[in-house]
Amino acid sequence: MNRQAEFKARLRSDVLVGDGAIATLFYQQGYTAGSSTELLCLSNPEWVRQVHQAYLEAGARVIETNSYAANREALSRYGLESKTSEINRAAVKIAREALEQSEKDAFVIGSIGSITAGRVLSKPLDQYRDVFEEQAAALLDEGVDGIMLETFYDVEELLLALDVIRPLTQVSGTPILTQLALLEVGRTRDGYDLSNAFLQLQKAGADVVGLNCRLGPIEILRSLEKTVVPDGLSLSAYPNAGRPALVDGEYAFKSNAQYFGETAVKLLQQGVGLIGGCCGTTPEHIRAIAKAVAGRQRVNRQNPTPEVHVTVLEKEPNLTPPNEPTVVDLVKQRHTVIVEYDTPRDLDIEKFIQGSIALRKAGADAITMADNSLATARMSNMALGAIIKRELGIEPLVHVACRDRNLIGQQSHLMGLHALGMNQILVITGDPARVGDLPGASSVFDVSSFELIRMVKQLNEGIAFSGRRMKNKAQFVVGAAFNPHVRHLDKAVERLERKVEAGADFIMTQPVYDVETLVAIHDATRHIPVPIFIGIMPLTGPRNAEFLHNEVPGIKIAQSTLDRIKRFDGARARAEGVQISKELVAEAVKYFKGIYLITPFHFYEMTVELTQYVHQLTQVSRNVVGE
CATH class of the missing domain: 3.20.20.330 (Homocysteine-binding-like domain)
Structure with a gap:
């Protein structure tokens, strides 16, 4: 042979x-x-x-x-x-x-x-x-x-x-x-x-x-x-x-x-x-x-059975748009909840609308939408932000990535947000295009997140990126991202200080999965003069936990939490993920007035429950300010 x-x-x-x-x-x-x-x-x-x-x-x-x-x-x-x-x-x-x-x-x-x-x-x-x-x-x-x-x-x-x-x-x-x-x-x-x-x-x-x-x-x-x-x-x-x-x-x-x-x-x-x-x-x-x-035998392949598709429920009637203050205004008075809910990767917005309505009813103070997270093409957060603001009365907070637009596109995009009355944004660098679903796309990165924050604030002064005087002033409230999952937390805090110096009005962190990290962030950032919204994302199951811990940069999960979620699967695992997050939320509200909940895989029911739980825990403080 x-x-x-x-x-x-x-x-x-x-x-x-x-x-x-x-x-x-x-x-x-x-x-x-x-x-x-x-x-x-x-x-x-x-x-x-x-x-x-x-x-x-x-x-x-x-x-x-x-x-x-x-x-x-x-x-x-x-x-x-x-x-x-x-x-x-x-x-x-x-x-x-x-x-x-x-x-x-x-x-x-x-x-x-x-x-x-x-x-x-x-x-x-x-x-x-x-x-x-x-x-x-x-x-x-x-x-x-x-x-x-x-x-x-x-x-x-x-x-x-x-x-x-x-x-x-x-x-x-x-x-x-x-x-x-x-x-x-x-x-x-x-x-x-x-x-x-x-x-x-x-x-x-x-x-x-x-x-x-x-x-x-x-x-x-x-x-x-x-x-x-x-x-x-x-x-x-x-x-x-x-x-x-x-x-x-x-x-x-x-x-x-x-x-x-x-x-x-x-x-x-x-x-x-x-x-x-x-x-x-x-x-x-x-x-x-x-x-x-070593020593293992070849396993005969067992093919899967066909998947069962779930029917989407009908959309609820529109809600009356309220006149909402910004998250920075709210967090100065009481505990405030921002919920991230990703826009769809296809042309069907039905479930996104349903989830947005449910989150609004649960008490989300703003819904934040990523700007093609993980460099994967999704429906425009500007478009869906405008829809939920005008038709549902929900305050959007859209991410603006440095990756996808050159300076011409960035200024045009921000001017469009201003025209739509969408003034709350989170400026981020953005994942490189090569890691997304269109690897042949170019990563622009004309500016860093620091520079873009400064330029947005320049628009607030009525000055275009080119230095040209504009007829009106923008009113953007600008957030910045913070990744605490690094070897040297003090270096990350120094980077955060630079973002605040550039003009950031508030901070949103990567998800945290243990109390020790939560407390460490609080202690390391107590001198930061702007509100910090601590990120919490419920786990959906053991594989999700393993993936986040081992494969996603910027996230680490305690072994005790990994061991805990491994005992369950399916709906029971998601329920356990919510319970783990509730325990973390109960500690988080002691240190932070801003809570940033991240919806995993469009399971908005999980962040609905957590949003309600935040408000249950903080009802006394909400009553104090007359809510």
Whole structure:
């Protein structure tokens, strides 16, 4: 049996451990050259070989060549298109040498990445056929054991690559592994649900289907749980090390190796037979996977039953718009509640309206709406803010991100908010566009959050961003964000002081999950002269808790809370999440007059109950000011 046939057989029967990230590992190790990391196969082959060896020593038994973006289209950006074949052949040779030196029983597969990478096409997709063929031919000629087509955002591009490469593998029988990168759980960028995508890939001749990149372990797990995998297909998963965050000007990943190993077992239970890591993962992550799955047998895939859809209730009649003071006015008199409720990701606003009405009736003093949080496109918070203000009498507090608009767009946007009478805003930096559902989009960042706060206050003086005098003055009340989940709280407070100096009128914090952190924030910020709204977001279940704790930058959850929520699931878990939050609210109102409740996954019933609870606890103080 040749190597390709053996690898294909093992993919069908064994649990195999793949390797982890290559490019991001190079950057973590100090690579700074403004060129293709694939060029290292020629300029520094020993470095590439050491990375392969590190993964083999960690337990990987399937290693990928350093050839992900070694295609003519990508290499042409650096003037390297003439070296396409040479780089791919060198990538295979280096991986083979690493394997021989390690004396491990492992396989070498040729990595081929998406050409479009989720960007808007500049030419017809079919024109990339020769690009895929050139790269695949070089890898196959050098004798790889398999081909890995990975990080494809669009099924159509992946089907094209399969159509080009499948004929090249017929003689050798080389297996082709295919991995999609999802921008949201369960659906590709070009609109395929994952079940249909896998079915199309099977028909096109894929030996393995799976997911990699973009999502961390929990979100990949959630995607696979909802997916029907066709019989006869092997399944793979190469998650990112959680979500990336911008730390000191560089992208960093949060997920730790132990957590990665624990979730690998859960992926194995979904029938995944090949488990590795993508962006942000290291040999430590792979070592944890290898240790966690050691001795385990392949699990037969159990496909899910169809989901049950819930009918949306009819909208209640409009409420009479009240003449509300700002949250800063209110919090000076009594405990005040801001509730965050995300706008929808589609064109149906029915549930959003229902939730807004329920929150208003529960006593929310303002509903705050993110500005495309996590860089994911949502309905305009300006539009929905105007609707709930004029039609429902609910005070909106909209987020304004630095990410999406240049200075022209920012001033225009703020002028529009002013015209609509929406004067309460929260200025934030915004998550980088590359982490969202349109990774080809540009992150603008013409200004920082500090600068934008100053410029909004400049509008309040009747001066445009350009310095031009305007006929009227705006009346914006400007909030700023505060992340207390950092190694050095004093440094975060210094940053907060700068925001207040820039003109911030109030502060809203990231969600807090324990009393110790709550008290630490109070003690560290007691000198801050503006109101602080402490963030509290109820947990919806154990997986939500694990995801927030391990994969989302800026959030940490006490082990005791994680252990507590793990005892429940479904509605009982959400009820426990509300109870945990109530206990935290009971302490929070002792230290803060501003409470900022964050609605998880549109479960507005949870924040309705918490809003009512805040007012129950603080009814005495509300009566004192004549409410």
